[in-house]
Structures are given as C-alpha cells and as structure tokens.
Amino acid sequence: MGVCTSSTAQCLPRQSPIDIQTRRAKYDSSLKPLFIQYDPNTSKRIINVGHCFNVEFDDSSDRSVLSEGPLTSHYRLRQFHFHWGTSDRDGSEHVIDGQTYPAELHIVHWNSQRYSSFEEATKHSDGLAVIGVLLKIGEPNPVLQNIIDNLDKVKTKERTYWTYLGSLTTSPYSECVTWVLLQEAITISSEQLQHFRGLQNEDEEFILENHRPLQPIEKRLVKSSCK
Numbered sequence: 001m002g003v004c005t006s007s008t009a010q011c012l013p014r015q016s017p018i019d020i021q022t023r024r025a026k027y028d029s030s031l032k033p034l035f036i037q038y039d040p041n042t043s044k045r046i047i048n049v050g051h052c053f054n055v056e057f058d059d060s061s062d063r064s065v066l067s068e069g070p071l072t073s074h075y076r077l078r079q080f081h082f083h084w085g086t087s088d089r090d091g092s093e094h095v096i097d098g099q100t101y102p103a104e105l106h107i108v109h110w111n112s113q114r115y116s117s118f119e120e121a122t123k124h125s126d127g128l129a130v131i132g133v134l135l136k137i138g139e140p141n142p143v144l145q146n147i148i149d150n151l152d153k154v155k156t157k158e159r160t161y162w163t164y165l166g167s168l169t170t171s172p173y174s175e176c177v178t179w180v181l182l183q184e185a186i187t188i189s190s191e192q193l194q195h196f197r198g199l200q201n202e203d204e205e206f207i208l209e210n211h212r213p214l215q216p217i218e219k220r221l222v223k224s225s226c227k
C-alpha cells in the first residue's frame with residue numbers, strides 16, 4: 001500500500017518525531033532482538049546535505065543489513081546522520097517522557113528485500129527502518145570520533161528498544177519509517193557536539209540546529225522490547 005502523505009480519510013497521519021511516554025509503551029513479547037550486521041568497509045563518504053551531514057554507505061548489495069526486531073524483511077544500510085540543537089539543552093528529535101537530549105543519531109536502512117531502490121522504498125509504508133540513538137553529554141566518545149569504521153561497536157550487546165510506525169523527519173516527511181529507538185543512550189562530549197554546530201549550509205551559515213518539532217502521536221501505540 002502506498003504511503004499516505006496527507007491525512008486522508010482511510011489513514012491517520014504517522015509523523016515523526018514523537019514524545020515516547022514510557023509508561024504507555026506496551027511490552028510486546030513477540031518482538032525479537034535486533035539483528036545488526038555492519039561491514040565498515042561499505043562506508044563511502046561524508047557529505048554535507050545542507051541541514052546536516054550524512055555518512056553514506058555503498059548500498060548496492062546486502063553487506064550491511066538490519067533485520068529481526070519488529071521487522072519482517074531485511075533492510076540495507078544507506079546512511080547515518082545526526083540531529084542537534086543550538087545548546088546542549090535540546091537537539092534530539094525524539095523525546096523520552098518529556099526529556100530532550102542534546103543530539104540523536106539516525107541510522108537509515110531501506111527494505112531491499114521488497115524494493116529495488118531507496119527512492120522506491122520511501123513510497124511504501126514498510127520501506128525504511130531507522131535506528132534512533134539518543135546522545136547524552138558525558139565522556140568524549142572515541143567511537144563517535146571515528147564512528148565510520150566503528151559502527152559495529154555502536155551495537156550495544158543487550159539492546160532494548162521502543163518501536164513505532166512514523167515518517168521521515170525532514171521533507172518530504174514520507175510516512176514510510178519503522179522507527180526503532182534504542183533505550184540506552186550513548187555519550188558525546190560537549191566539545192565533540194560543538195563541532196556539529198560548526199558545520200555550514202550552502203549559504204555558509206552555521207547549522208546551529210536541525211531537529212523537527214514533536215508531532216501528534218494520534219492513535220499510534222509505541223511497543224517496547226522489554227517489560
């Protein structure tokens with residue numbers, strides 16, 4: 001079924017990000033552990049896309065894939081990027097019980113089992129799967145420093161997560177994303193975060209923030225992989 005880009009009668013909007021109200025999240029024992037298999041050699045380049053920077057991967061084959069968890073297909077790694085704010089007080093897109101975090105990592109995958117390209121996948125409700133990782137201020141994170149060849153270590157052993165059906169958080173806001181938000185935040189130092197705010201867009205203005213405001217949860221249910 002194609003995605004509903006507007007709030008047409010037959011389907012309520014499923015926009016992202018949302019406030020995850022943990023007490024309302026429902027434990028779903030059918031949710032399996034995530035299967036994450038990343039080949040660091042598939043990383044291609046870092047590219048400034050104007051509102052943020054994407055670390056892109058070679059997604060011409062299933063060498064770096066995400067499957068299991070809430071997913072019923074395997075999803076191919078395409079890129080990862082971050083969202084941040086003008087200060088350490090906010091910057092994450094998802095919010096947990098009203099608490100904002102200073103930044104958020106999005107690891108973007110597309111359903112290569114059912115669709116022939118990323119662009120095609122964004123037209124379908126099960127087209128993408130994005131892993132969201134909240135960042136909190138703490139010790140400088142060596143992994144973030146050279147995350148490209150360490151993406152493997154981002155995988156925490158015991159990965160519990162929330163999952164819900166949502167959308168891209170930047171235009172065209174396609175409602176094609178199964179969100180998988182890890183419950184364990186990783187650290188970044190304030191200095192490392194400051195580097196993000198030093199990035200410039202095409203008009204050479206600093207990208208001081210790039211997180212979308214919260215969207216209505218509507219009738220959606222957030223599921224949790226643990227009690």
Ligand SMILES: NS(=O)(=O)c1ccc(C(=O)NCc2ccccc2F)cc1
Pocket residue numbers: 106108118119122130167168169170171172174177
């Ligand atoms: N912040 S996020 O929700 O994780 C997010 C992930 C990927 C995109 C993207 O690829 N946009 C370009 C794009 C969109 C649709 C079709 C083709 C595209 F290149 C946008 C937002």
Ligand SMILES: [Zn+2]
Pocket residue numbers: 081082083106169
């Ligand atoms: Zn994002």
